[in-house]
Amino acid sequence: MTNNPADSTSESLPDSPGATGQPADRRSTLHDVAARVGVSPRTVSRVVNNEEGFSEATRERVLEAIEELEYRPNLVARGLVTQQTRTLGLVVTDLSDPFFAELANGAQRAAITNRYNVFLCATDNEADQQANVLDSLRSHGIDGTIVFPATDTDDGLRRVAADVPIVCVDHEVDHPRITTVSSDLVAGARMAVEHLVDRGHTKLGMVASKFSPSDRRRREVGFLAAHRKLFPGTPEPMIVRTEPTLEGGRSATAELLDRDPSITGIFAYNDITAIGAILAATDRGLTVPGDLAVVGFDDVPLAAVFGPPLTTIRIDRERLGQVAIEMVLAMMGGSRTGRPSPQILPVELVVRAST
Amino acid sequence: MTNNPADSTSESLPDSPGATGQPADRRSTLHDVAARVGVSPRTVSRVVNNEEGFSEATRERVLEAIEELEYRPNLVARGLVTQQTRTLGLVVTDLSDPFFAELANGAQRAAITNRYNVFLCATDNEADQQANVLDSLRSHGIDGTIVFPATDTDDGLRRVAADVPIVCVDHEVDHPRITTVSSDLVAGARMAVEHLVDRGHTKLGMVASKFSPSDRRRREVGFLAAHRKLFPGTPEPMIVRTEPTLEGGRSATAELLDRDPSITGIFAYNDITAIGAILAATDRGLTVPGDLAVVGFDDVPLAAVFGPPLTTIRIDRERLGQVAIEMVLAMMGGSRTGRPSPQILPVELVVRAST
DNA sequence: CTGAAAGCGCTTACAG
DNA sequence: CTGAAAGCGCTTACAG
Numbered sequence A, B: 001m002t003n004n005p006a007d008s009t010s011e012s013l014p015d016s017p018g019a020t021g022q023p024a025d026r027r028s029t030l031h032d033v034a035a036r037v038g039v040s041p042r043t044v045s046r047v048v049n050n051e052e053g054f055s056e057a058t059r060e061r062v063l064e065a066i067e068e069l070e071y072r073p074n075l076v077a078r079g080l081v082t083q084q085t086r087t088l089g090l091v092v093t094d095l096s097d098p099f100f101a102e103l104a105n106g107a108q109r110a111a112i113t114n115r116y117n118v119f120l121c122a123t124d125n126e127a128d129q130q131a132n133v134l135d136s137l138r139s140h141g142i143d144g145t146i147v148f149p150a151t152d153t154d155d156g157l158r159r160v161a162a163d164v165p166i167v168c169v170d171h172e173v174d175h176p177r178i179t180t181v182s183s184d185l186v187a188g189a190r191m192a193v194e195h196l197v198d199r200g201h202t203k204l205g206m207v208a209s210k211f212s213p214s215d216r217r218r219r220e221v222g223f224l225a226a227h228r229k230l231f232p233g234t235p236e237p238m239i240v241r242t243e244p245t246l247e248g249g250r251s252a253t254a255e256l257l258d259r260d261p262s263i264t265g266i267f268a269y270n271d272i273t274a275i276g277a278i279l280a281a282t283d284r285g286l287t288v289p290g291d292l293a294v295v296g297f298d299d300v301p302l303a304a305v306f307g308p309p310l311t312t313i314r315i316d317r318e319r320l321g322q323v324a325i326e327m328v329l330a331m332m333g334g335s336r337t338g339r340p341s342p343q344i345l346p347v348e349l350v351v352r353a354s355t
Numbered sequence C, D: 001c002t003g004a005a006a007g008c009g010c011t012t013a014c015a016g
Helices: A006-009 A032-035 A041-048 A055-067 A074-084 A098-113 A127-139 A156-159 A183-197 A218-229 A246-259 A271-283 A317-331 B005-009 B030-037 B042-050 B056-069 B076-082 B098-113 B127-139 B154-161 B183-196 B217-231 B246-259 B271-283 B317-332
Strands: A087-090 A117-122 A145-146 A166-171 A176-183 A204-209 A238-242 A267-269 A294-296 A311-314 A343-345 A348-351 B089-090 B117-122 B142-148 B166-169 B178-183 B204-210 B240-242 B264-268 B291-299 B309-315 B343-344 B348-350
Touching: A032 A041, A032 A055, A041 A055, A041 A294, A055 B217, A074 B076, A087 A098, A087 A127, A087 B154, A098 A117, A098 A317, A098 B117, A117 A127, A117 B127, A127 A145, A127 A156, A127 A271, A127 B076, A127 B117, A145 A317, A156 A166, A156 A176, A166 A317, A166 B240, A176 A183, A183 A218, A183 A267, A183 A294, A183 A343, A183 A348, A204 A218, A204 A246, A204 A271, A218 A238, A238 A246, A238 B246, A246 A267, A246 A271, A267 A271, A271 A294, A317 A343, B030 B042, B030 B056, B042 B056, B042 B246, B089 B098, B089 B127, B098 B117, B098 B317, B117 B127, B127 B142, B127 B154, B166 B317, B178 B183, B178 B317, B183 B217, B183 B264, B183 B291, B183 B309, B183 B348, B204 B217, B204 B246, B204 B271, B217 B240, B240 B246, B246 B264, B246 B271, B264 B271, B271 B291, B317 B343
Parallel strands: A087 A117, A087 A145, A145 A166, A166 A176, A176 A343, A204 A238, A204 A267, A267 A294, A294 A311, B089 B117, B089 B142, B142 B166, B166 B178, B178 B343, B204 B240, B204 B264, B264 B291, B291 B309
Antiparallel strands: A311 A348, B309 B348
16 A cells, blocks of 8 residues: 555554554644545544444444544634634623623633634724734634724724624624624613712712713713703713723722812722722722712622722623623524624612712 | 626726625635736735735735735635644633733733734633633644643643643643743742741731642742741641632631631732632631731732732733743744743732731 | 545645 | 646535
């Protein structure tokens, strides 16, 4: 037959692997398995994919060879022809925000359940980097992706949606292959305002994110609407936009209190900025909640143990991730299913010691 | 020539895209670009890859067509033949630990600098899930990967190392294609002990991680060694192993204090467990640092703002990620470079109010 | 029950 | 300066 270098050294027993017990240093392929069994690659492909049409004996010999050679199908080569890789993308702006970490956990868990894998990428909220990772993901033949979009990147999203279906988190983009899952941020903001007012506060201020373009300011919309309803005819409360980080929350709150020292209630963009707000209060000798009450958003794990434990609007991030996966899977079902309509998940007020 | 359905509707001007301005709904390929320009795919490939051998005129026409068709090379198809995809993996146990989030940030940043992308995956510290994601990553033709290994998975790592070079974080595996970058955990533990003793504490306890197998208990080794040196001949201090989470730290500390109420100094596995330790103290009416001093590990962002702000051993996670990327890149340089030797990065004591 | 051919989107030698 | 052929690892019709 062909001259196989291994033949000269190995015993005649065909089942015996090399002396080292190690397969070749090159990863073994369908072809290698076929050659070892003495069958065509097509047959190996059939048993690997659980198709019909091979004898039980063949099946066993193939399985044995696969074991011995540690053969693993190359999903990407397969994807090149099937046009699917059972891999999903998840792109977020900032890994160090615990919100995204738990979203990712939920998404990954749901993906595994459906026998999909997910690759996570971060954009630092930069359009270029988002374009870069989306392109990379697409290039790897992912079947769909979930994205929490960087600011002002709708066009970029539409472009990749031509190739792969997208589920956006907390943001709508008008495109047949893009849908949205979001939390009810407007309702959450309303709950926060009502709670502060229940506690007797009448002068409120809000720390918002400067990364939110005008069509993504749902918390602000809810905040103003609730305020308008409860205090009709009064001037609108103050809103300061900042980076959604601890230091951002701290400085924005300082600015709010500088501009209007009569403010006694703060609604913050998220828990991290809320903690910043509390620090700003402490900075100027105010007590929380005595002098300043603070409501956060998200209910990240540390919110409960911070001093004082944070009153916040809880988002079920695990569920958010799970629903996002289910929606992207539905979109991949082909156009017959149509685009799933946007979903809005409920949020919940959690009262602790900061109000 | 060939019958192109587009020809019947489009104007004769070859440069004009369809009426919608949209390219076909199928992603365009090298072949499409070639057809549009009227040149062979080989030529397009040449200009895409900046090779030699085409006229300036050809180059411009190809570039134009690429623009119009929004052509993007399929990196995976390319990878199938070049055996490299300019993509790296990063697999960690737990996304919601801020330690890994910042490690990932550092790694991603360093990767981008080198024109690589990174795909992040989580294992939940489960061997099966780690095998799954590594296989998926490998299947996507990644060029190398960084992994913070799940417990007891050395064999699995060796298996994938046959195909792709691995840099482990804080763990050594004996294999020619696996190397290690770690923090000086032993030195960090020593600093913690010396600092507690400086503060007048003589009865110490440690909260350790139950996920660390015996060869990965560097903090414990450092803790015991430092204690032995400072208190020769005395009994060894108590160590309780637990899940490295907030609740884990809380219950482990409660156990330590139950078993030996004379303990006044706690060295914790990381900042999260340290915060748990502080909570455990508060639970039983002890003050920190008055009744119980606590030293954490990592210096995550919230350590500085927790009440009381945490004394901790700082790990430069961004740098850790960066070095890991550089090492994996070096390993990919081919065997000529040989395996880079393990690196140990320094850590630093940060004194705050919990001691 | 099994295989030979063509092709997914690309690049690598080779030839002109 | 440019192209035709073969192949990366796989699957999809087709034929026996």
